[in-house]
Amino acid sequence: xxxxxxKSPKNLFNSFLKSIKSFVNILPVLxxxxxxxxxxxxxxxxxxxxxxxxxxxxxDSIIGxxxxxxxxxxxxTSYIIGDQLLKGGVDLFAVTAFIIAWVTVGIIQLPAxxxxxxxxxxxxxxxxxxxxxxxxxxxxxxxxNLIQ
Amino acid sequence: xxxxKKKKKRNLxxxxxxxxxxxxxxxxxxxxxxKTLISLKTSGNFFLKLIPxxxxxxxxxxxxxxxxxxxxxxxxLGKKSGFKGWAIAITAGILSHGPIYAWYPLLKELKTQGxxxxxIIVFLYNRAIKIPLLPVLIAFFGLxxxxxxxxxxxxxxxxxxxxxEILE
Numbered sequence: 001x002x003x004x005x006x007k008s009p010k011n012l013f014n015s016f017l018k019s020i021k022s023f024v025n026i027l028p029v030l031x032x033x034x035x036x037x038x039x040x041x042x043x044x045x046x047x048x049x050x051x052x053x054x055x056x057x058x059x060d061s062i063i064g065x066x067x068x069x070x071x072x073x074x075x076x077t078s079y080i081i082g083d084q085l086l087k088g089g090v091d092l093f094a095v096t097a098f099i100i101a102w103v104t105v106g107i108i109q110l111p112a113x114x115x116x117x118x119x120x121x122x123x124x125x126x127x128x129x130x131x132x133x134x135x136x137x138x139x140x141x142x143x144x145n146l147i148q
Numbered sequence: 149x150x151x152x153k154k155k156k157k158r159n160l161x162x163x164x165x166x167x168x169x170x171x172x173x174x175x176x177x178x179x180x181x182x183k184t185l186i187s188l189k190t191s192g193n194f195f196l197k198l199i200p201x202x203x204x205x206x207x208x209x210x211x212x213x214x215x216x217x218x219x220x221x222x223x224x225l226g227k228k229s230g231f232k233g234w235a236i237a238i239t240a241g242i243l244s245h246g247p248i249y250a251w252y253p254l255l256k257e258l259k260t261q262g263x264x265x266x267x268i269i270v271f272l273y274n275r276a277i278k279i280p281l282l283p284v285l286i287a288f289f290g291l292x293x294x295x296x297x298x299x300x301x302x303x304x305x306x307x308x309x310x311x312x313e314i315l316e
Binding site for chain 1: 161162163165166168169170172173176180183184186187188189190191192194195198202205206207209210211213214247248249252253255256257259265268269272273275276278281284285288289292293296297300301303304307308311312315316
């Protein structure tokens, strides 16, 4: 059988070599981001997050999005904090913005995203995600109010 | 030549970033030694959890580079991919696991081979929906909230993709 040039075993090896090389290139940023995540997890408690809300619907939605953007980790953590915030009297708008921004905006991961996908891409994507976290939270809560 | 220079500059940027984090750790070690050590240990645990996902992504990238030719990427995920492209990106985003940054190199590779920017945005945004975590979200906020939130998440991902393509 005639194996085309692209599919030779040598090319398979080269493909994996290329893949490993691109990972080695981003490894310093990746390690840096993981180290920052460790610092965040240990030093920023849910109590610190809940202490910044002010009781104003609009301002709290923006604060929710900011706090979600600055936070990182498993989304379950954001659900637990969100639940505590709701019980503490924070509005559902702000809590929804917080849990959306938690998973869609990544300030801690920004250096890694910028290094690999480009600074402009990373900056615009995170900025849009930040704004959309507020808008999507308003849309979600408004629809909920309508159907309830 | 210009690309090589750019790559070198980018690598240097990564090393500067890592050095800054090390400096931050060193300063914090003198202020809050116990918490800094726990942070370091937590980071080590994060990294250990990350290894299988990184290996999976390296495997994906290698196989992708070997089997896929830019023409087929353009066809399925390129500018003219249409509804199918959006559907693939949304599904892949929802099904993908592990931290977001583990997927950046694969997305860069796909972009180089012709993947539409909007689809990268949609993939990254829909990682917000995690099927295994849905029961937890329902338990905390209820089924109605979860369903409405998911619909708006997908909608927001498409809005962001379009906005990004206009701004790019």
